[in-house]
Amino acid sequence: MLRLTSVGRRFENGVVALAGITTQIDRGEFVVLLGPSGCGKSTMLRILSGLDAPDSGALTWDDGARPGPGDIGFVFQDATLLPWASAEQNVFLPLRLAGKRFDASRAVIRDTLAQLGLAGFEHAKPAALSGGMRMRVAIARALVSCPKLLLMDEPFAALDEFTRHRLQDDLHALWREARTTVVFVTHSIYEAAYLASRILVMTPRPGRIAAEISCALAEAADRRTDPAYADLVAEVTETLHAVMPAC
Amino acid sequence: MLTMERTAPVAFGVLALIIWQGAVSLMQVPAYVLPSPIAILAAFWSDHDSLLLSLLSTLAVTAAALIAAASLGMVLALAMAVSRLARAAIQPWAVVLQVTPVVAIAPLIIIWVDQQFAALVVCATIVAFFPVLSNTAAGLAATPPELADLFRLNGATRCQTLFLLRLPAALPYFLAGLRIAGTLALVGAVVAEFVASSGGFAAGLAGRILEAGYRLEIPRMFAALTLLAIAGIVIYAALGSFERVILRRFGAGS
Ligand SMILES: Nc1ncnc2c1ncn2[C@@H]1O[C@H](COP(=O)(O)OP(=O)(O)O)[C@@H](O)[C@H]1O
Ligand SMILES: [Mg+2]
Numbered sequence: 001m002l003r004l005t006s007v008g009r010r011f012e013n014g015v016v017a018l019a020g021i022t023t024q025i026d027r028g029e030f031v032v033l034l035g036p037s038g039c040g041k042s043t044m045l046r047i048l049s050g051l052d053a054p055d056s057g058a059l060t061w062d063d064g065a066r067p068g069p070g071d072i073g074f075v076f077q078d079a080t081l082l083p084w085a086s087a088e089q090n091v092f093l094p095l096r097l098a099g100k101r102f103d104a105s106r107a108v109i110r111d112t113l114a115q116l117g118l119a120g121f122e123h124a125k126p127a128a129l130s131g132g133m134r135m136r137v138a139i140a141r142a143l144v145s146c147p148k149l150l151l152m153d154e155p156f157a158a159l160d161e162f163t164r165h166r167l168q169d170d171l172h173a174l175w176r177e178a179r180t181t182v183v184f185v186t187h188s189i190y191e192a193a194y195l196a197s198r199i200l201v202m203t204p205r206p207g208r209i210a211a212e213i214s215c216a217l218a219e220a221a222d223r224r225t226d227p228a229y230a231d232l233v234a235e236v237t238e239t240l241h242a243v244m245p246a247c
Numbered sequence: 248m249l250t251m252e253r254t255a256p257v258a259f260g261v262l263a264l265i266i267w268q269g270a271v272s273l274m275q276v277p278a279y280v281l282p283s284p285i286a287i288l289a290a291f292w293s294d295h296d297s298l299l300l301s302l303l304s305t306l307a308v309t310a311a312a313l314i315a316a317a318s319l320g321m322v323l324a325l326a327m328a329v330s331r332l333a334r335a336a337i338q339p340w341a342v343v344l345q346v347t348p349v350v351a352i353a354p355l356i357i358i359w360v361d362q363q364f365a366a367l368v369v370c371a372t373i374v375a376f377f378p379v380l381s382n383t384a385a386g387l388a389a390t391p392p393e394l395a396d397l398f399r400l401n402g403a404t405r406c407q408t409l410f411l412l413r414l415p416a417a418l419p420y421f422l423a424g425l426r427i428a429g430t431l432a433l434v435g436a437v438v439a440e441f442v443a444s445s446g447g448f449a450a451g452l453a454g455r456i457l458e459a460g461y462r463l464e465i466p467r468m469f470a471a472l473t474l475l476a477i478a479g480i481v482i483y484a485a486l487g488s489f490e491r492v493i494l495r496r497f498g499a500g501s
Contacts, residue, residue: 083416
């Protein structure tokens with residue numbers, strides 16, 4: 001779907017956030033960027049989204065894959081909903097910005113909210129929702145325009161463990177069904193191993209891809225207790241220890 | 248505990264009034280130096296028609312100035328948010344108007360603006376508009392960057408970003424500015440009235456205060472002052488409740 005060739009990004013203050021990133025992202029993959037804080041994961045997502053541009057190397061999209069408005073869904077660590085708008089109005093936002101009318105979009109919005117387990121909460125304002133539910137609204141908002149690429153920047157890092165597990169399960173189920181291409185950033189080994197079809201391990205300053213791990217975890221519902229999952233966690237941990245500089 | 252905290256200011260005020268009344272009667276302070284609370288109340292009662300009419304006049308100036316300040320501050324802040332050139336052009340002049348004492352420019356404005364009421368409103372607006380302008384401008388500049396990114400990713404036009412994101416996000420800032428502007432409008436109105444009174448226009452409470460001063464009717468002066476203080480408190484509290492109600496309905500409360 002897209003290829004990155006020696007992508008580098010150096011900020012005005014001299015910080016080299018990314019250097020020599022070469023990889024590719026295929027259609028339908030669930031790529032997890034795993035690395036410690038400050039290794040350039042967010043910068044990488046911003047470059048993939050087009051919000052930021054590399055200052056060396058190149059980002060090459062396949063024919064017809066170059067994203068236009070609404071082709072990229074972005075989920076941040078905070079839900080960043082419009083506090084004055086209801087759940088359905090928040091989900092409507094990308095469609096509204098594309099010039100669609102609410103009446104014509106109502107069915108899509110309902111369906112997307114229902115997919116994320118928010119049926120019945122259409123009219124709730126963000127302040128009335130829990131952290132996990134707010135994140136669900138944010139994911140619905142990112143998915144409502146059927147993006148070609150879904151970018152998620154540590155979306156579950158601020159949630160408690162139980163809520164996080166539920167959201168991971170639901171996100172993975174959604175991905176298995178729709179096979180949207182996802183690039184997901186996290187600093188949790190467990191999260192990476194649980195969600196990814198491929199993990200890119202990043203090292204800090206300058207951010208580089210130090211290792212790549214393909215994950216062929218059974219796509220069963222009880223993967224969390226599957227011995228293969230424990231093995232994968234062990235493999236990722238070993239890889240991390242091997243490539244990470246001491247701090 | 249909470250109810251005690253609520254009633255504490257009232258209890259303190261009543262206590263102070265009692266001590267004031269007691270001290271004035273005990274030490275036989277003459278009324279032209281410091282009238283007792285009861286003397287002030289009596290002065291108000293004997294002249295309430297004229298005092299209340301003057302209060303109404305002052306409040307009319309205040310209300311008109313507040314509306315003008317809210318609109319002017321909002322429009323200027325919008326212009327500054329939309330165009331850097333407008334920001335560069337407006338900002339220094341807004342500060343100049345803000346730091347120039349209104350007492351100093353009021354005589355000029357009263358000469359320039361023929362209609363007395365309008366002249367007073369202009370003076371009070373100059374005093375009141377700055378907090379609306381600076382708060383709204385700060386609010387328009389403080390749009391959450393991630394939401395701004397989201398709008399960009401979805402191809403939002405400048406107009407869409409302004410009306411669907413930046414303006415609603417600035418509403419709490421605007422309302423906080425409005426609350427400050429309310430009391431400033433009253434202050435500006437009274438200051439302008441003082442200046443205008445020397446030119447013969449004395450419909451407002453400032454006119455009553457000056458008049459009472461000339462005639463050494465100190466209790467009446469205190470009555471007018473008390474009305475002003477009450478008006479200030481009521482305006483501040485009313486705008487505070489207005490702010491809370493709007494923010495709650497807006498869903499941004501908490
Ligand atoms: N706009 C910016 N200007 C300057 N430095 C930045 C900017 N954004 C990020 N950085 C720096 O680049 C490095 C990588 O940041 P980031 O991509 O946010 O890392 P991560 O998301 O992996 O924690 C950090 O050291 C950060 O301080
Ligand atoms: Mg980050």
